[in-house]
Each structure stands twice: as C-alpha cells, then as structure tokens.
Amino acid sequence: MPEGIAIALLTCDLRMHDSPVLHAAAAHPGTLPVFVLDEAIHGGGLAPPNRSAFLADCLDDLDASLRARGSRLVVLRGDTATETARLAHRTGAAKVHVAAAVSGFGQRREAALRDALGERLTVHEAVATTVAPGEVLPAGKDHYAVYGAYFRQWALVPRREPFPAPSRLNTPEQLGGLALDEVRRQLTAHGAAAPELAPGGETHGRRRLWSWTDTGLDGYAEGQDDLAGDRTSRLSPYLHFGCVSATELAQIATSAQSPGSEPFLRQLAWRDFHHQLLAARPDAGVNDYRSRGDHWRHDEAELEAWRQGRTGYPIVDAGMRQLLREGWMHNRARMFTASFLTKTLYQDWRAGAAHFNQHLLDADVANNQLNWQWVAGTGTDTRPNRVLNPLRQAQRFDADGSYVRRWVPELASVNGSAVHRPWQLPAAVRAKLDYPEPMVDLNDGLARFRLARGL
Known part of the structure; x- marks a missing residue:
C-alpha cells in the first residue's frame, strides 16, 4: 500500500463517483481532497457569474459528501501549482494526483505542477x-x-468500469483553507446569476x-x-x-x-x-481552425440586439433570452442563433462565443468555441457555407410557436405559427406589440454572406 499522505487535486472532476483522482488518492493512508480557486480564472471577478454560482453549489455539495465519509474539501486560493506545492510541503504529502488537462490553460497548469512537484505528481486520464x-x-x-x-x-x-465512490477517507485535521461560506461570497461577489439557473453539484x-x-x-x-x-x-x-x-x-x-x-x-x-x-490545436480556441478569408463586419448595435434577443426574428430571440434567463440554451437554438450572427449578420464568431462564454453554464473552450467555429464554417463542418434559415428552423422545430411564446412574452398573445412572422400581422395588432421589426432581410443577409465568401 502506498505510504504517506496524498493530495487529490480536483479540477473538472467535482464528484465522488467515478473519480480516478480521488480513487487513487484514497489508496493512501491519508487523503487530502483539494480545490484551488486559481487567480487566473477566478481572480478579480474574471469568472462569469452563472458558472461562479454553480461552482459554489458544486463545492458545497462535494464538501458535504466528503464529510459524510470522514473527510472534507480543502479550498485554497491563488496559483494552482504554487498553492498545491505549498500544501504538499506543509503536510509532507508523498503524492499529488490530478486529472490530465485538455485546454491550453490546463496544459500550462499541468506543466507548472510538474515543475513544482516533480515525481510527486501523478497525472491520470482526462476526466472530461x-x-x-x-x-x-x-x-x-x-x-x-x-x-x-x-x-x-x-x-x-x-470503456473501463466506473470507479465506486470511496466509502471512507482519512483526512487529517487542521489543514486550513477557506471556509465555504467565504468561498461562496467571493465567487458570487461580481454579478448576479441568471434568475432560473439550475442548481450545481453531484447530488x-x-x-x-x-x-x-x-x-x-x-x-x-x-x-x-x-x-x-x-x-x-x-x-x-x-x-x-x-x-x-x-x-x-x-x-x-x-x-x-x-x-x-x-x-x-x-x-x-x-x-x-x-x-x-x-x-x-490549442490555438483553435481563438483562431480559425480553417480560415475562409473572412473579413467580418462589426456593428455593435446589431451585436447588442442579438445579445438581448431583439433581432426581430422570434425564434432567434427566444434562444437568446433562454440563455439570459437560464444560463443554458437548447442545442438546436445554439446552432441557429450562431448561424444568424455569423452568416446572416456576418459578424465574427469570436464575438458570439464570448457572449455564450459569459452566460452558459457548460461553456468550455472545446465545446463552446469549436461548436461556434463549426457553425461559422471556420471549423470542421464539411459544408462550411451552410446557412440555417431561422424561419425554416422555426417551422421544423417549433411549429406551433410554443417555444417562442415561452421566452418572448411580448408575443404570447399571438397564436400558432403566426408568432414566427409578427411583421405579417395586421398593423393594428403589430402596434400593440413591444417587439422590433426584423433587423435584416434574410435574403439580403444571405446575399452578403455569399458575396463575402466568394460563392
């Protein structure tokens, strides 16, 4: 059996069940479950409010599960490698277990951990x-x-068999770390979360x-x-x-x-x-995976109308408002709202990815930016010039308009599929709706995109 104390450095594996890192650390006589609020992510209010609130839930829930097994979560703040090495030195930890990283930031963090810990570091499979x-x-x-x-x-x-949750952990007392109520206060001090945010945590x-x-x-x-x-x-x-x-x-x-x-x-x-x-290709988080020679437009007023769900196309606006209310958006809506920005408005996918990153609970570089690139035609899509017409998307996936009426309350009184084309309603009806006219003609947007791509 391994000797001494082991640190389970948790990053994107905030759970008890099927945790290779926690499973390996639990084989040692003493186990220190640790999470570091890295200043590069969480310092100075950098982390988006939705994910910060969700993370606070996750840490509370994980700590409760650990305490039920005779342990607790040690939360530190600072540079991950520096704080982990300092704790390892103070406790005499023989091993530090961590999951392999994927993003550019994660790979740099892993390299810093290797420099600080040397052979004491054990890197396990990527858990994401x-x-x-x-x-x-x-x-x-x-x-x-x-x-x-x-x-x-x-x-x-x-596929390997999932690891069971440890039944008992031996964690030394008086390890220090931040109190979880202080962690929550710090995480949620820089902006309010979405009003209909899902609760975080393994439970x-x-x-x-x-x-x-x-x-x-x-x-x-x-x-x-x-x-x-x-x-x-x-x-x-x-x-x-x-x-x-x-x-x-x-x-x-x-x-x-x-x-x-x-x-x-x-x-x-x-x-x-x-x-x-x-x-x-870590640079694909910020650079085109496959350049199409785009010279993107930038119109801040258009971009803000898209962000707020005021484009005049109800199906697009419904998706954007769901994002603002829930910190989440249906996958189909993610596709056509992104297509509208990049191909109908011909604005840079990075601007859209940044907005999604600010609000989505599930936003990470791999799935957020690379899905944006797929839709924009700069990624791996084998049909890079496809355009998702929002009216056709509405007809196929929200035929009776229920999704739109849920998220665009100004149009709740419009029955059936007519809700998708409010500009065609009688003038007297339109006058009573606090809803904008379409910001762009779809045919004009398509023609502009085709011209820009040389099609």
Missing part, C-alpha cells in the same frame, strides 16, 4: 471525456478532423442523470430537436464541472439498449471529438 484525447488517432495525424470517422473509432474503444447531477435516463432516453431520437418539448438531458453543465462522469453516463446509455442510446452517445462523442481537436 469518455475517450481521452489522443486515444484514437488517424494514421499519420495527431487528431481527427472529420467527426464521422472519429465516431466510428470512438464507438470501438473499450443534483446524479438525480438528473437517473431521472432522465429512466424517462427521457427512450424518446431522445425523435425529441432531441423539439424546442418546446425540452427533451434533451440538460446534463451538460454537470458534465462540464465534472459532477457527472462522462464515462459512467456512456455506460448507462449503452446498457439501457434504448432507441435513444445511439443518438445520445453520438452527442457524447461530439464532446470528445472537440476535446481531442483542442488538445492537438
């Missing part, structure tokens, strides 16, 4: 994904650039996991794009913070042998696909 970046590779290349080819190999990778995540796989998975194949039906899992925030294990979720979906299993697994594979791409 089901299949680790680099585990499957095309011949002679460092990543897959085509999702279909990636998925075929992804589906063949044997809520697992409750959602089991509820949805029991009642929602069977209908996922036909319901995943149903905007008003809200039939997606809504597990993405819990996956982002590591409250739910992607490996365990994939195992549950596979074992269910449900009609929804394969389409749901394809969504998990999309997450992994973007993580392996980012791991190989």
Whole structure:
C-alpha cells in the first residue's frame, strides 16, 4: 500500500463517483481532497457569474459528501501549482494526483505542477471525456478532423468500469483553507446569476442523470430537436464541472439498449471529438481552425440586439433570452442563433462565443468555441457555407410557436405559427406589440454572406 499522505487535486472532476483522482488518492493512508480557486480564472471577478454560482453549489455539495465519509474539501486560493506545492510541503504529502488537462490553460497548469512537484505528481486520464484525447488517432495525424470517422473509432474503444465512490477517507485535521461560506461570497461577489439557473453539484447531477435516463432516453431520437418539448438531458453543465462522469453516463446509455442510446452517445462523442481537436490545436480556441478569408463586419448595435434577443426574428430571440434567463440554451437554438450572427449578420464568431462564454453554464473552450467555429464554417463542418434559415428552423422545430411564446412574452398573445412572422400581422395588432421589426432581410443577409465568401 502506498505510504504517506496524498493530495487529490480536483479540477473538472467535482464528484465522488467515478473519480480516478480521488480513487487513487484514497489508496493512501491519508487523503487530502483539494480545490484551488486559481487567480487566473477566478481572480478579480474574471469568472462569469452563472458558472461562479454553480461552482459554489458544486463545492458545497462535494464538501458535504466528503464529510459524510470522514473527510472534507480543502479550498485554497491563488496559483494552482504554487498553492498545491505549498500544501504538499506543509503536510509532507508523498503524492499529488490530478486529472490530465485538455485546454491550453490546463496544459500550462499541468506543466507548472510538474515543475513544482516533480515525481510527486501523478497525472491520470482526462476526466472530461469518455475517450481521452489522443486515444484514437488517424494514421499519420495527431487528431481527427472529420467527426464521422472519429465516431466510428470512438464507438470501438473499450470503456473501463466506473470507479465506486470511496466509502471512507482519512483526512487529517487542521489543514486550513477557506471556509465555504467565504468561498461562496467571493465567487458570487461580481454579478448576479441568471434568475432560473439550475442548481450545481453531484447530488443534483446524479438525480438528473437517473431521472432522465429512466424517462427521457427512450424518446431522445425523435425529441432531441423539439424546442418546446425540452427533451434533451440538460446534463451538460454537470458534465462540464465534472459532477457527472462522462464515462459512467456512456455506460448507462449503452446498457439501457434504448432507441435513444445511439443518438445520445453520438452527442457524447461530439464532446470528445472537440476535446481531442483542442488538445492537438490549442490555438483553435481563438483562431480559425480553417480560415475562409473572412473579413467580418462589426456593428455593435446589431451585436447588442442579438445579445438581448431583439433581432426581430422570434425564434432567434427566444434562444437568446433562454440563455439570459437560464444560463443554458437548447442545442438546436445554439446552432441557429450562431448561424444568424455569423452568416446572416456576418459578424465574427469570436464575438458570439464570448457572449455564450459569459452566460452558459457548460461553456468550455472545446465545446463552446469549436461548436461556434463549426457553425461559422471556420471549423470542421464539411459544408462550411451552410446557412440555417431561422424561419425554416422555426417551422421544423417549433411549429406551433410554443417555444417562442415561452421566452418572448411580448408575443404570447399571438397564436400558432403566426408568432414566427409578427411583421405579417395586421398593423393594428403589430402596434400593440413591444417587439422590433426584423433587423435584416434574410435574403439580403444571405446575399452578403455569399458575396463575402466568394460563392
């Protein structure tokens, strides 16, 4: 048995179940579960309010679970490598266990930990994904650039069994660290969170996991794009913070042998696909993966109208307002709101990604920026010039207008599909609606985009 004390340095794995880091640290006589509020992310109000509030929930929930097992969470603040090395020196920790990183920031953090800790550092598999970046590779290349080819190999990778939650942990007393009420105060001091934000933490995540796989998975194949039906899992925030294990979720979906299993697994594979791409091309978080020679427009008034959900296209505005109210948006809505910004308004995908990053609970560099690039045509989409017409999207995925009426209350009195084209209502009716006219003609926007791309 390993000797001495081990630090379980938790990053995007804020859970007890299926935690390779906690499982390895628990094999030592003493275990110190640690989370560091890194100044590079959380300093000076840098972290968006929604994710900060959700993180505070996650830390509270994890601490409660640890205390039920004779342990507790030690929360430190500062540079992760510096604070972890300082704690290891003070406690005489023989090992520090941490999960492998994917993003550029995570890779730099891991390098700093190696410099500070040397052989005491043990890096485990990346916990944000089901299949680790680099585990499957095309011949002679460092990543897959085509999702279909990636998925075929992804589906063949044997999956390990999830680790059980430790039943008991031996954590020394008087370790210091921040009190969790002070952690919450610091995290939530720089802005109010969305009014309908989901609660954070493994307890809520697992409750959602089991509820949805029991009642929602069977209908996922036909319901995943149903905007008003809200039939997606809504597990993405819990996956982002590591409250739910992607490996365990994939195992549950596979074992269910449900009609929804394969389409749901394809969504998990999309997450992994973007993580392996980012791991190989960290600069894709800020630069075009495949440049199309775009000279993007910048119109701040248009951009702000898009941010606030005042474009005059109800289906677009509904998605943008759902984001502001919940810190989450239906995946189908993410696609057509992004297409509207980048291809109808021809504005830079980075401006849209920044707004999503400010509000989305599940925003990370891999899935936020690279999905934006996919829609903008600068990423891996094999049809980079496709445009999602918002009126056609509305007709297909919100035919009776229920989604729009839920999120655009100014139009709640407009019945049926007419809600998608309020500019066609009688003038007397339009005069009573506090709703803008369309900010751009769709045909004009399409023509501008085609001209810009030389089509």
